[in-house]
Amino acid sequence: MNTGLNEYILAIITCDLDKVKSGGCPVFLASDQEEKEKISLLLARILGGIVHDLENGIYFICKH
Amino acid sequence: MDNYDIVIAAGIAAGSLNRWLLLRSDYRHYPTYPHGQLIHLALGFIAASLGAVAVPAIAKPDFVAVTFLVLAAQQFREVRNMERETLTKLEESKLISRGTDYIEGIARVFEARNYLTIMTALLTSGAVQLWGWKYAFIIGPLIMILTLRLMSGSFIGDIAEVKKGTVHFKGSLLMIEDVVIMNVGLPQTRKKIIEEGMGVIIKPLDDNARLNLDAPGQRKAIVHDVVSILGSKVDINETELMPMARKQVDKGYLAFFIVANEPDLEMLIEIVKRVPVLESTRGTTLLSYFGRKAAD
Numbered sequence: 001m002n003t004g005l006n007e008y009i010l011a012i013i014t015c016d017l018d019k020v021k022s023g024g025c026p027v028f029l030a031s032d033q034e035e036k037e038k039i040s041l042l043l044a045r046i047l048g049g050i051v052h053d054l055e056n057g058i059y060f061i062c063k064h
Numbered sequence: 065m066d067n068y069d070i071v072i073a074a075g076i077a078a079g080s081l082n083r084w085l086l087l088r089s090d091y092r093h094y095p096t097y098p099h100g101q102l103i104h105l106a107l108g109f110i111a112a113s114l115g116a117v118a119v120p121a122i123a124k125p126d127f128v129a130v131t132f133l134v135l136a137a138q139q140f141r142e143v144r145n146m147e148r149e150t151l152t153k154l155e156e157s158k159l160i161s162r163g164t165d166y167i168e169g170i171a172r173v174f175e176a177r178n179y180l181t182i183m184t185a186l187l188t189s190g191a192v193q194l195w196g197w198k199y200a201f202i203i204g205p206l207i208m209i210l211t212l213r214l215m216s217g218s219f220i221g222d223i224a225e226v227k228k229g230t231v232h233f234k235g236s237l238l239m240i241e242d243v244v245i246m247n248v249g250l251p252q253t254r255k256k257i258i259e260e261g262m263g264v265i266i267k268p269l270d271d272n273a274r275l276n277l278d279a280p281g282q283r284k285a286i287v288h289d290v291v292s293i294l295g296s297k298v299d300i301n302e303t304e305l306m307p308m309a310r311k312q313v314d315k316g317y318l319a320f321f322i323v324a325n326e327p328d329l330e331m332l333i334e335i336v337k338r339v340p341v342l343e344s345t346r347g348t349t350l351l352s353y354f355g356r357k358a359a360d
Contacts, residue, residue, distance in 0.1 A: 037250055044250075048301035051249030053236035059249050064303065 006063050010047050013040045013059040020058060068120040070197050075119065075189030078204035079112025080105070082184040085208055086177045086215070104174070107143060111178045115185030119193045137182060144175040159298050160291045160307070165281025169342045173215075180211050220266065220286065221337030223273035228329060229263035229319055241265055243312045243319035253304050260297075262329050264336055266309070266318040271359045274316045275347025282345040283309040286320060289339045294332060295325030 012027045013036050014020055020027050028043070030036035040051045040059045049063035087104050114136055121129035148171040155161045184207045191203040220226065229240040233254055238245040240263035248254050266286075268274040276282055287307050297305045307322035320336065349355030 037252070041250060041252075044304070045301060048303070050304045051253070052247045053249035055235050064306075 004048070004063060009060050009062055010049050011043050011061045013043070013061075014057060016057055019056060068123075071120055071189045071192045072113075072116045074192045074197060074200035074204070075116025075185035076109070076112045078188035078200065078207070079115055079181045079185030080109050081204070082208045082211060083108025083112065083177065083181045085212060086180065107140070107178060108181050111140060111181040112185040115182035116189045118186055119189040123193055137179075140175060140178040140182075143178055144171045147171040147174045159300070160288055160296060161284065162288045163281050163284030165279065165342050165344045166285040166288065168344055169285075169340070172343065176215070180215065184208065184211065217343075218341045219337060220277075220339045220341060223269055223276060223341060225267040225269065226333050226336045227265050227267070228333070229265040231257065231261040231263040231321065233258070238321065240310075240319035240321055243310055243317075245308060245310050245319065245321045248304070250304075257305070257323060260327055261305075261321060261323050262327060262332055264320040264329075264332060266320060266336065268317060270350060271355065272347040272350050275349055276341060276345055277318050278311065278316070278347075279342070279345035282342050283318065285342055286336060286339045287322075290320075290322060290324070290332060290335050293326075293335055294322070294328070297323045297325065 009025050011025055012020055013030055014027065015030050015032065015036055017027070017029055028039050030039055036059060040061065043049075043061050044051045047061055047063065049061040051059055052062055053059055084105060087101060087108070114133055118130065118133050121127075121133065148167055151162065151167040151170060152164070155167070184204070187207055188200050188204045191199040229243075232239055233248070234244075236247050236249060236254075238248050238254075238257060238261075243265075248257065266277060268277050286309055291307060296307050298307070305323040307320070307324075309318050309320045311318055322332070324332070350359060
């Protein structure tokens with residue numbers, strides 16, 4: 001049985017901290033696009049979630 | 065006929081044979097193993113025996129025996145529970161689940177097939193009792209053909225048109241034609257989807273079909289059947305390439321998306337066409353007056 005957190009933002013990855021205000025989940029600051037993608041991929045694999053793109057430079061991980 | 069041995073033997077033979085014919089281990093992967101099949105063949109034999117001895121019991125006449133037979137037939141209600149429990153337990157460890165609607169459908173079919181077996185045995189032994197043993201070879205096969213024909217149900221291909229849909233991205237949104245499937249974040253995942261993803265559009269032919277395809281249970285059944293043949297590139301903790309079916313909310317058709325291990329689009333379309341229409345999700349709006357009025 002799945003007892004993890006579903007439908008919840010598990011982590012936010014961004015290069016621009018101005019666009020995110022912390023609210024319950026960790027925010028990871030990446031220095032460039034490449035690092036952002038790498039962090040997102042690793043976090044998604046570790047957390048068992050998938051990476052979503054808000055199309056304003058913010059990625060987040062969510063488990064469905 | 066006073067020789068009850070032949071009456072009973074004919075009934076049991078016809079009933080068991082019918083159960084065996086109905087027990088096809090097909091692409092739905094169930095039941096594929098010898099033990100699973102043995103359980104159902106054994107139950108089928110018991111059901112056939114029940115049906116076969118009913119005729120001599122009435123002919124004798126021994127009404128107490130008939131009453132006991134009716135009681136014994138109740139036992140087959142347990143078959144549905146047994147199947148449901150097994151399949152529901154197995155769901156927990158599946159990457160792509162069948163869904164409760166599909167399980168309910170399978171369980172119901174297994175129960176119903178035992179009753180079919182009883183009826184086959186009953187009618188065959190009845191024919192032997194009335195007209196002689198030669199009639200077993202006429203009535204038996206006739207009922208088997210009838211049950212195979214009548215109980216086969218309908219398929220997605222009967223109620224909907226299935227055709228290829230192009231996979232593309234609108235920003236971060238994965239689309240099949242004009243249906244949004246999901247948001248995909250990583251550029252490398254998008255590249256993989258564009259290269260390997262397959263899309264299919266399932267267009268319902270009428271309002272009944274539209275309601276049927278609306279049901280999440282039916283969609284899960286489609287996804288499960290496709291994955292059980294073509295495979296999927298989903299793993300534990302890597303659910304980005306999850307196959308799914310989403311609806312075009314304005315027009316009511318479905319878009320199905322998958323990244324399969326066997327990327328064969330033609331076979332994909334054929335498999336989708338052969339997914340059974342689930343009893344529990346079947347749309348019946350056109351049977352109602354208001355449904356028909358609203359449809360035109």
